[in-house]
Amino acid sequence: MPLEVAIEKQVSGFRLAVEFTADGAPLGLLGPSGSGKTMTLRAIAGLETPDRGRIELHGRVLFDSAHGINVPARERRIGLLFQNYALFPHLTVAQNISFGLRRLPAPERARRVEQQLAAAHLEDFASRYPASLSGGEQQRVALARALAVEPAALLLDEPFSALDTHLRSALERQLRQTLETYQGSTLFVSHNLEEAYRVCEKLVVLSNGSVAALGPKEEIFRHPPTLEVARVTGCKNFSRARRLSDGRVEALEWGCTLRVTQESAKPPVHVAIRAHHVRVHLAQKLNLQNSENVFPCWLAAMTETPFRVTLDLRIGSPPASPADFHLQAEVFKTEWESFRDLPQPWAIELATDRLFLLQD
Amino acid sequence: MNWQAITLSLKLAGSVAGILLVAGLPIAYWVTFSRWRWKFLIEAVVALPLVLPPTVLGYYILVGLGPRTFPGKLWQSWFGQTLPFTFGGLLIASVLYSLPFAVQPFSAGFETVDRTLIEASWTLGASRLGTFFRVILPLSAAGAITGTVLSFAHTIGEFGVVLMVGGNIPGATRTVSIDIYDQVQAANYEAANRTALVLLLFSFLVLSVIYGTNRRAMSLWRKP
Numbered sequence: 001m002p003l004e005v006a007i008e009k010q011v012s013g014f015r016l017a018v019e020f021t022a023d024g025a026p027l028g029l030l031g032p033s034g035s036g037k038t039m040t041l042r043a044i045a046g047l048e049t050p051d052r053g054r055i056e057l058h059g060r061v062l063f064d065s066a067h068g069i070n071v072p073a074r075e076r077r078i079g080l081l082f083q084n085y086a087l088f089p090h091l092t093v094a095q096n097i098s099f100g101l102r103r104l105p106a107p108e109r110a111r112r113v114e115q116q117l118a119a120a121h122l123e124d125f126a127s128r129y130p131a132s133l134s135g136g137e138q139q140r141v142a143l144a145r146a147l148a149v150e151p152a153a154l155l156l157d158e159p160f161s162a163l164d165t166h167l168r169s170a171l172e173r174q175l176r177q178t179l180e181t182y183q184g185s186t187l188f189v190s191h192n193l194e195e196a197y198r199v200c201e202k203l204v205v206l207s208n209g210s211v212a213a214l215g216p217k218e219e220i221f222r223h224p225p226t227l228e229v230a231r232v233t234g235c236k237n238f239s240r241a242r243r244l245s246d247g248r249v250e251a252l253e254w255g256c257t258l259r260v261t262q263e264s265a266k267p268p269v270h271v272a273i274r275a276h277h278v279r280v281h282l283a284q285k286l287n288l289q290n291s292e293n294v295f296p297c298w299l300a301a302m303t304e305t306p307f308r309v310t311l312d313l314r315i316g317s318p319p320a321s322p323a324d325f326h327l328q329a330e331v332f333k334t335e336w337e338s339f340r341d342l343p344q345p346w347a348i349e350l351a352t353d354r355l356f357l358l359q360d
Numbered sequence: 361m362n363w364q365a366i367t368l369s370l371k372l373a374g375s376v377a378g379i380l381l382v383a384g385l386p387i388a389y390w391v392t393f394s395r396w397r398w399k400f401l402i403e404a405v406v407a408l409p410l411v412l413p414p415t416v417l418g419y420y421i422l423v424g425l426g427p428r429t430f431p432g433k434l435w436q437s438w439f440g441q442t443l444p445f446t447f448g449g450l451l452i453a454s455v456l457y458s459l460p461f462a463v464q465p466f467s468a469g470f471e472t473v474d475r476t477l478i479e480a481s482w483t484l485g486a487s488r489l490g491t492f493f494r495v496i497l498p499l500s501a502a503g504a505i506t507g508t509v510l511s512f513a514h515t516i517g518e519f520g521v522v523l524m525v526g527g528n529i530p531g532a533t534r535t536v537s538i539d540i541y542d543q544v545q546a547a548n549y550e551a552a553n554r555t556a557l558v559l560l561l562f563s564f565l566v567l568s569v570i571y572g573t574n575r576r577a578m579s580l581w582r583k584p
Contacts, residue, residue: 047479073482086480090498099494100484149484 003027003153003185007043007053007063016040016050016209026179026186028200028217030193030232035206037189038083041155044187045080046073057152057185079146079154083161085138087130093117093141094126100149116144119178136167143178153185160195172198193234197221205229223262227358230272237278237327241271241357249357254326255316258293260355268357277354278329280311281347282339293352296345300325309336313348362555364531365539369559372447372535373515376454380462380511383455385504388466389492407460414457418524421453425525450526450533457521458511465510469503470496509570513563 006019016036020027029037042048044055046062049070055063057078062071087096097116101109117123120140130138139159146154159175160168176199179186190196196203196217203220205213205228213220213229224230227238239251243264250257251271258271283296300319301312312325319325327348339346391403409417425443426432435443443449473496481491497504519537526533528542536559543552 045479045483047482073479074485074487076483077485078483080480080483082476082480084476086474086476088477088480088495088499099481099486102486102490145484 002058003044003187004054004056005040005044007040007050007055009039009043009048009050009052011039014209016043018204018206018209018211020204020211020214022185022187022202024183024185025201026188026199028196028203029187029189029206030196030203031191031206031212032232033191036209037191037206038157040206041080041157041187041189044153045078045155046071046076047080060152077149077152079149079151081139081142081146081154081156081159083157083159085130085142085162087138087142087145089130092127092129093122093133096130096141097145097148099145112148116148119147120144120174134167135163136171139163139171140174143175147178147182151184153187154179154182155187155189157189158191159188160190160192168195175199193232205232207232223356224272225359227270227272227360230270230356230358234274235272236275238270238272238358239326241268243267256295258350258355259352260357261352262355262357264357266359269360270358271355272358273327273350273355275310275328275330277351278313278327279349279351280313280329280331280335280339281349282342283345283347291347291349293350293355294347295350297348298344299346304333308332311336315348318344362536362539362551365534365536365555366558368447368531368534369516369536372450372454373512375451376458376515377462377508377512379451379455380458381504381508384459384462384466384507384511385497387459388463388470388507389496391463392467392470406463409457410460414518414520415524417457418453418521421449421456421521421525425449425452444525445527445529445533447526447532450522450535453521453525454515454518457518458514461510461514462507465503465507466500467503469500469506472503473499505570505573509567513567516559516563 002024003022005021007016009016014036016039018036018040029040031037039048043050044062050063050065052065053063054061054065057076061067061069062076063069088099091099094113094117098109098113101112104112117126120143122137122140122144125133125137125141130141133141143159160172163171172195179199188196188199200217202215203213203217204211205220207228212232213225220229221233224233224235230238239253241249241251243249244257247261248257248259249268249271260271280297281294295315297313297315298318299311300314301322303310308330311329311331312322313327313329314325315327329348387406391399391406422444423429424431425435427436427442432443435448439448441448443452477495477499478491481495486494517537519541522533522535522538526535528534528538534542536555540552540555540559543549543555
């Protein structure tokens with residue numbers, strides 16, 4: 001494996017203990033803030049020293065507490081893209097990019113700078129200072145600077161968090177193209193799950209300093225193993241659950257009995273469904289014989305976004321207040337308009353193959 | 361006009377500023393970035409000249425550098441003369457006396473450098489020394505210039521320490537401030553007036569030129 005990480009570190013009140021490997025494909029480090037993503041990244045880059053463990057990159061041991069090995073950051077050949085980009089304000093764009101190329105002969109250095117400027121479409125900015133660049137341009141310079149030294153691994157710490165929304169998608173596309181040609185390992189830290197999903201093939205979900213899930217992204221999103229991972233991957237609807245006979249669980253908080261297709265070796269603790277998988281129908285659906293997992297529901301509150309609405313729904317009885325709801329459903333506006341004026345209750349459907357069971 | 365005294369003062373202040381630039385930067389670097397728990401003791405020692413009366417400092421330097429002490433003997437065996445009442449002794453005393461005026465602005469300058477820039481430099485393969493000269497020093501140039509100017513100006517104006525350690529020997533230890541004192545003592549107010557005015561104008565000129573240049577250098581890359 002190109003990158004193998006197994007480290008532990010105790011810092012006042014927080015314990016980091018993570019273990020994962022990354023192959024050539026970009027690996028996403030996903031988790032809420034304070035889960036240890038940035039500290040993991042810094043430990044790999046050599047800016048933070050773990051208490052125990054081992055870090056190996058392409059067969060080179062960078063850190064091994066058992067053998068007293070701790071390669072200093074400057075010799076690790078790891079490119080780190082800082083959250084605030086950390087461009088040198090007293091150097092021009094070209095000087096920033098060539099900063100790490102001191103040891104190369106001048107013609108080679110010039111060639112590499114040219115190459116990076118061209119790849120990042122920054123030719124016109126070569127002699128400008130960072131303060132005169134926009135956030136997106138600064139990010140491209142920082143990436144070009146990190147790539148110019150041809151690092152063995154590239155670590156990206158929330159590279160889009162400081163940017164306006166309209167810039168993000170364009171820069172993200174550019175980053176994905178760059179990563180396709182990049183030969184080393186890539187680690188991408190994010191708390192934005194959609195962004196991590198688009199950029200990465202595999203994901204590591206961190207929670208409270210440890211690995212909560214690790215695997216191909218589709219797998220993690222389809223079957224999050226625990227409540228925490230489900231939350232991190234954007235799931236909004238949970239209920240404590242009790243297993244009844246085979247294939248049925250009682251959702252204690254939602255007050256209903258559900259049929260589920262997912263097998264669970266251990267008794268499930270929670271049942272969950274993603275908001276965009278919750279279906280809302282007209283009440284007639286309630287009367288159909290073959291409708292499984294369909295219940296009467298009432299609207300407690302509604303939130304509008306440009307193209308979708310989020311409905312806060314209560315199963316079984318009308319809500320006492322706008323905060324009194326069981327599940328959130330996300331539906332397109334056109335769909336919403338088709339039933340918004342019809343009398344309640346409506347029918348809520350929690351499809352058997354969309355429900356998943358979680359451990360604590 | 362006592363040109364001899366003026367030349368001597370300039371020579372002394374220039375040497376002190378030069379020595380403190382070379383010696384003060386590593387001290388300030390250590391004070392800023394060290395995580396040693398007893399660091400504050402060193403910081404207190406460096407700051408001592410700020411609060412001690414010059415006579416007290418001068419007294420200790422006089423005693424500490426005397427011909428019977430170890431540094432005094434060492435100096436004598438190398439240069440064949442004693443330290444007190446010579447330019448060499450005056451220089452050492454002035455360096456110690458102006459130490460905080462160099463170290464504190466240097467250190468304040470280093471503090472302003474964003475930590476992530478230093479880390480970025482490391483991840484790009486630069487050594488600690490390389491990072492210092494290519495990132496930290498250029499970004500804290502204002503502090504380095506301020507510290508050097510202050511130690512220069514402070515040395516020009518020092519009086520008590522010079523009198524204690526250097527005495528009043530023309531060409532060796534009689535600096536401008538001593539000369540003015542002498543002239544006032546001798547009721548030679550016209551000469552005192554002239555020398556004092558020259559000193560005042562010179563100090564103002566030096567400070568203005570350096571602060572002016574400093575600001576322009578900063579704005580080159582700070583302004584968009």
